[in-house]
Amino acid sequence: MEFFNRIKNSILNLFQKKVLEEETKEEMRLHIEHLQERYQSQGMSKSEARKAALRDFGNAEKLKEDCRDSWGTRVISDLIRDVRYSFRSLRKNKGVSGVVILTLAVCIGVNATFLSALYSLVLKPLPVKEPENLVQLFNSGNRSGSRTTSDGYSHSSWNQYNEFKERSDLFDGCALRYAVTELMTVNGSIRRTRGQKVSGDFFNLMGARPLLGRFFSPDECNPTNPEKVIVLTQTAWENHYSANPKILGTQIRIDDFTDGGVHYTVIGVAERTIEVFDAKALYFTPFRFFNRDIGNPAKARYLFNMDLWIRLKPDVSRETALDQIRSMDRRWYEEIADEEGRRGYERYGLHEFDKPHSLERYLYLLEAGSLLLLLVGCFNVMNLNLNRVSQKGYELFIRSALGASKQTTRRLWFVESFSLIAIALGLGILLAMVSVEVLNHYLNTLSPSTIPINLDKRIVAGSLIFTLLLAAVMGLLPLQIFWRTGSIQRDDRVQRTVSSKLSQRLSSGMIIGQVAVAFTMLICAVMLFRSFQKVMAVDPGFSSKQVVQGRLDWSAIGPFYKKRSEASDLKQRIHSTMKDIPGVENVAFIMSGMFSGDLRRGPIAFFVRGEPPNESFLRHGNAVSPEFFTTMNIPIIEGRNFNAGDTGRAVIVDELFVSRFFPDRSPIGLEISNQILPDGEPWPRIVGVSRRANIRGLEERDDGAIIYINRPVNVGDWEYTILLRSSRSATGVIRDMQSALSEIDPRLALVYVGTLDEAIDEMLVGRRSITLLMGVFSLLTLLLSLLGIYAVIAYDVSLRRREIGIRSAIGASKSTIFKMVLNQGLSKTVVGLTVGILVSLYLSRFLEQQLFDISTIDPGIYFVALIVFISVALIASFLPAQRALRFDPIEALRAE
């Protein structure tokens, strides 16, 4: 109570300080008058009475001061005075303050951004009930030697889900989920949307609650139940149904790939937290069999990509759980699996929980980079401050001579550092807010289903604490060092304040440290940049110019063209319509998208007729129409191109396939298939060898040989890509393409539309952004170390003014002095570089995954970085050396 009164009154008093001051004066005056009157009435003269009254009253000024103390305004007004003082002093040193503020603002901004990204994408626990017991099962196939993680994994299946749910005693529950793309009719218009199919126990397993209505009942989850129900996400409900509370019970039409248009009854709206599994999905519907193979226990265990989430019992370790899963899958392999199933097991039979986020290694790399930047920033700021204290040494001595306590000086210094850093913090947070937006823009391309990043409150709070600590260290450490070891010479000129040995040693240590760190960063950046160049230099193997692609989403309208003849008729119409677009020279179809990144099929095994089974794996097979090679300008280097006669039975392989599997014979005429076909059935025959075309992306140059199969598009194909080569501009062609398609059937949706060049570009977004960011970080650290070296040498030169003057007076030539100063900068840099090389040699191994055609010990890169760095050190010491030359020896001697 008293405490709050005091605080309340202190604040009130701050605004009525003048009144208080007046009142106290008045009160005391009154008291003294009373005393004086009394003495006068006792017979004293007026002046004697006045004296006696004043004596009785005591030291009025001191008493007033005591009163002021009690108002509690002193702390605040002192603080205001200190802040004012520090701003004045910061303004006086505009250059240094500006450098410190910018340095720290950039460091704080960058770190806050990437920490937020790292936290929200990787480290943050899922917003579900008891996330620590929840795991996602992956059937991993890393033994296929795959380089890209996404290829090494297969998600789980209905089959595994059912068995684990029924038979495992270690789990508290399982749930299945997978994303689908369907056509949803929203407010009268058909749109391509993402939805999620979930098993009935999904919501319960996640501990999610309905915002409105309810979730699926067990009966509704029965795949044979004709009643169709749907749960909307909160975002969809708010954005597309204006949060209408009467939505429950209404019908939503969804065209999916099995039944065509179906009306779903809305039974609930799910709260927003559950959207973490797919930020773009608009709804949930119960899990259904979309393919007759799903339910086939012998075959389907590794065939479908569904997310299987498992909640472990609280005391069950992940290893124990994995062991049980492995033994159940082993049993399935030995007792139940058919041949296709067994092949899946052989490929994906290793199991893992919780595969890392696809951006994880990028984020760790970037965060490491920004931490290094911060380290250099702190080195630099510390160093500048050490120099500042030394420069202010004279002022400090005067202060203490005038009676300022160390306490006061310390407070002043702290406030000064703190104001500086507070400005930097403000700017840094602003910077972080902007960069998070930029990052979200990239994220939308790189990982669309991820929820956007937020600048995390805890990270902002953490930055604040860090700032306070830094202010304390930065403000007080140099001061402490100065007090302990600094001295002032009898001479009273400012320049004579001698910085101590300790602070000098500390400052060279920091130069060496920042040079080492900045060098390491530079090495990383150059390696990434060179890799990027090498990737860009990869010959795609086809000509991407003038080619436009569009991915036709066939799935949603498939049900309307159920008969084979209807489907092939539609395809024929599409083909001829495309061909009729003005300027179009070639039209081709391909099953998998070009560069779209959406199709990352696992390795395919193949068998050669009449030869023992081959243990090797292919990476990629692709069904194409006969015009593919002409449209893409991919040369056939052996054998022949497809022709109209060999539908479905002809195969063209690429160079890589030949060099990998048939290095010493021609593959032409061999018959191959992904399974051993029964007698009497014709095998696909290799008719030609094409030039290697990196149609899966430039970085996949050495990764996976490709088999092209000449196969017509089937009813079962959900999507395929149309390729058009034309002489016209891409925008016109795309427009015509879209209008032609919607004339054929308005439900035909074209996705991933654009030129091939754009698609190649998009594939490189990840690599480009990381190269760019690391480049920026490296430039910043380089700039900081330039400043750091400059500041130290310049300061040192100003201290040695007299010495240099004397040297030149007694005959040292200009070049000797110049060299002396340059040497000083260089010697520290060289020590720093030596440390930097060792650190880089060690750390660059962690970069290996990001490198392309570059060795981590590439001497050329080290050489370039060394040259860059030595030039930086030379530039940094050049200016102070120039200044040293201008010192007038006469003046230096006169000062003696």
Add this chain to the structure above:
Amino acid sequence: MTKHLFPQGALELVILRILNAGPEHGWGIAQKIHLVSKDVLKVEEGSLYPALSRMVQKGWIKSEWGTSENNRRAKFYELTDLGQKRLSEEQQNWNAMTAAIAAILEMENN
């Protein structure tokens, strides 16, 4: 003449006790102290004011300008509820302490 100064905290207790009888201004408080303590406790009169100021700050008393008996403007101090409570607490503490000290002094004499 020996000057008996107030021990720490006692001045505040005395002020509380005096104000308990009713609102009073600074000069009046000083007079009452002289009167009641028969000049045994000599207070450097000015030191009343920092003490009063501290007590206002803590919310034990509040002040208001008014007119004194001899028609002069003066600042009157008055006990608040919190002050009332503090008075009884402080008084008990004081009694307990003086009793303890008295007991110790008794023992020494014997």
